[in-house]
Amino acid sequence: xxxxxxxxxxxxxxxxxxxxxxxxxxxxxxxxxxxxxxxxxxxxxxxxxxxxxxxxxxxxxxxxxxxxxxxxxxxxxxxxxxxxxxxxxxxxxxxxxxxxxxxxxxxxxxxxxxxxxxxxxxxxxxxxxxxxxxxxxxxxxxxxxxxxxxxxxxxxxxxxxxxxxxxxxxxxxxxxxxxxxxxxxxxxxxxxxxxxxxxxxxxxxxxxxxxxxxxxxxxxxxxxxxxxxxxxxxxxxxxxxxxxxxxxxxxxxxxxxxxxxxxxxxxxxxxxxxxxxxxxxxxxxxxxxxxxxxxxxxxxxxxxxxxxxxxxxxxx
Numbered sequence: 001x002x003x004x005x006x007x008x009x010x011x012x013x014x015x016x017x018x019x020x021x022x023x024x025x026x027x028x029x030x031x032x033x034x035x036x037x038x039x040x041x042x043x044x045x046x047x048x049x050x051x052x053x054x055x056x057x058x059x060x061x062x063x064x065x066x067x068x069x070x071x072x073x074x075x076x077x078x079x080x081x082x083x084x085x086x087x088x089x090x091x092x093x094x095x096x097x098x099x100x101x102x103x104x105x106x107x108x109x110x111x112x113x114x115x116x117x118x119x120x121x122x123x124x125x126x127x128x129x130x131x132x133x134x135x136x137x138x139x140x141x142x143x144x145x146x147x148x149x150x151x152x153x154x155x156x157x158x159x160x161x162x163x164x165x166x167x168x169x170x171x172x173x174x175x176x177x178x179x180x181x182x183x184x185x186x187x188x189x190x191x192x193x194x195x196x197x198x199x200x201x202x203x204x205x206x207x208x209x210x211x212x213x214x215x216x217x218x219x220x221x222x223x224x225x226x227x228x229x230x231x232x233x234x235x236x237x238x239x240x241x242x243x244x245x246x247x248x249x250x251x252x253x254x255x256x257x258x259x260x261x262x263x264x265x266x267x268x269x270x271x272x273x274x275x276x277x278x279x280x281x282x283x284x285x286x287x288x289x290x291x292x293x294x295x296x297x298x299x300x301x302x303x304x305x306x307x308x309x310x311x312x313x314x315x316x
Contacts, residue, residue: 048095086111127151
């Protein structure tokens with residue numbers, strides 16, 4: 001009987017205990033944000049299930065608080081691990097509100113850190129939060145494009161990026177250059193048949209002569225890049241066999257690495273570049289992605305695709 005009374009007494013006190021715990025947590029959370037304690041390489045943060053149960057009626061307020069902490073963590077970040085912490089804050093914030101689209105793009109853009117020589121840290125965390133955003137807010141196409149950007153420039157996974165950009169290109173009101181970028185990425189991935197088929201489809205369905213001419217050139221650029229990559233392979237085969245690169249592309253023929261030097265689909269003259277790759281006088285750049293590593297003072301510089309037709313601004 002006494003045990004039953006004790007149990008009933010504890011049940012009556014339970015709401016008071018929970019309220020006290022909640023008030024203590026509110027006091028803790030209302031203090032000035034400071035670096036959290038870590039367990040291994042990740043910060044110790046509350047479990048989302050616990051926060052949802054304890055602050056069911058104030059969940060929006062708690063979510064906003066952790067969103068502010070996410071921003072604060074960026075402002076105080078000084079190292080790779082500090083920026084990696086941003087992922088965990090953003091992950092918790094979007095667990096509390098999976099539809100909080102801004103968090104995904106903010107964290108996805110902020111987390112990667114340039115280490116120099118085209119090497120980036122925290123790329124996995126950045127792509128993970130962006131994939132989570134695509135799943136929870138599929139209508140926000142900015143998240144899709146940012147993930148494609150990660151795949152293009154950080155991970156070199158060109159085919160996956162091309163699939164995303166091609167899907168975005170089908171959206172109403174999508175920029176026209178999306179389609180051109182998709183063909184470029186497929187070519188970069190070596191998916192020449194896919195790239196060629198997409199470019200030919202865009203050429204044949206063009207509603208004006210200017211667009212048709214653009215994609216006709218893109219078809220020839222893809223054919224040119226396929227040819228140049230074949231020449232690159234012949235150059236590397238020659239180097240592996242002889243220990244050095246030939247003096248010219250013509251030397252590949254005399255050495256037996258090629259039966260003949262093919263013609264350029266764009267009508268240019270093919271030549272051997274200083275970097276040991278094949279090029280054409282018909283285009284300033286090959287059909288690929290050009291990377292700018294960093295500024296002179298070490299700051300991160302956003303890499304941009306560049307097109308031979310316009311050397312000063314990003315083009316597909």
